[in-house]
Amino acid sequence: MTFQNELIKWYQINKRDLPWRHTQDAYTIWLSEVILQQTRVEQGLPYFNKFLAHFPTVSDFASATETVVLKLWQGLGYYSRGRNMHATAKFVVEHHRGIFPNVHDELIKLKGIGEYTAAAISSFSAGEPRAVVDGNVFRVLARYFGVETPINSTAGKKEFFSLANDLLDKNDPALYNQAIMEFGAMQCKPKSPNCGICPLQMGCHAFNNNLVGHLPVKIKKAQPRHRFLSYFVCKHDDNILMRERQAGDIWQHLYDFPSIETTELPNLLDARFITHVKQVFGPDAEFDLLSVKKHLLTHQIIHVHFFGLKNYIFNFNKQKTLKWVSLSNLDELPQPKVIHDFLQNYFLTDKVE
Secondary structure, three states, X not given: OHHHHHHHXXXXXXXXXXXXXXXXXXXXXXXXXXXXXXXXXXXXXXXXXXXXXXOOOHHHXXXXXXXXXXXXXXXXXXXXXXXXXXXXXXXXXXXXXXXOOOOHHXXXXXXXXXXXXXXXXXXXXXXXXXXXXXXXXXXXXXHHHOOOOOOOOHHHHHHHHHHHHHHOOOOOHHHHHXXXXXXXXXXXXXXXXXXXXXXXXXXXXXXXXXXXXXXXXXXXXXXXXXXXXXXXXXXXXXXXXXXXXXXXXXXXXXXXXXEEXXXXXXXXXXXXXXXHHHHHHOOOOEEEEEEEEEEEOOOEEEEEEEEEEEOOOOOOOOOOOEEEEEHHHHHHOOOOHHHHHHHHHHHOOOOXX
């Protein structure tokens, strides 16, 4: 078991001191695992601390409003994770008497918990012998054992999960799982891994065959979709007009501004765009460009134009997602990062009249 022993030896010397490594509480470990999905530890750690401070128990989490949860989540992206966590907390309170499950077969039934998260929580909290396979583990296994099957293919996932479970130290699965995940995060990194000082160098297929940059293999995803959003910013005294986004699109139940989506970049000299704006906001509407941003999502690139809007007309009886919000209460509303950044840069400096 040289591979496993070397990983554990390396881990015991080099592991980071992270708060969720000092507990076997399934709820706390669940918080950390979901928050850190597709998120670097440096970015996720403040969110973990914030959530645990606001919701020290799953019952506290369950009793919060979705608005509060999304506001705390603001900036992390993948907002469905926050909504799923809220739903899971409510389910645990209702169906598990507020005791968070720590057994894989119970965890896998909870909303937002897949195979990886169920294995991680059951392994770290209850010592269940389940191999944890995340991006770091895929990378370590692909490079060391020379596996060229794409990690995001059905065959690849099956092959890697089988290999990971064969290698699992059944006597201390938590320690081994933490070790290989940490090794991938800190030593066998995606770019510029520290091969020169790697304790697994001698047996590493990728290192010995000059394939470190090639492995792991991943099937290229489709090109991201480009979208063009024009936001219209309306301010009246110390109030700003905000819109709650609805289900069926990005940023569900977060707040942004009234908007128009076009198939190409908006052009202030284009009569069609001007006509479109006046059809939506009234024939006397006037607008001027305030800012241009590009916002990157996993499968979408959002091209955002912010316009200041005057002489507009809104029918609040028909447009029930719109409401005036005082600037002093604005920070209570969860907002997409691109909206939050705009508000910080413009409204706090009073650039919009």
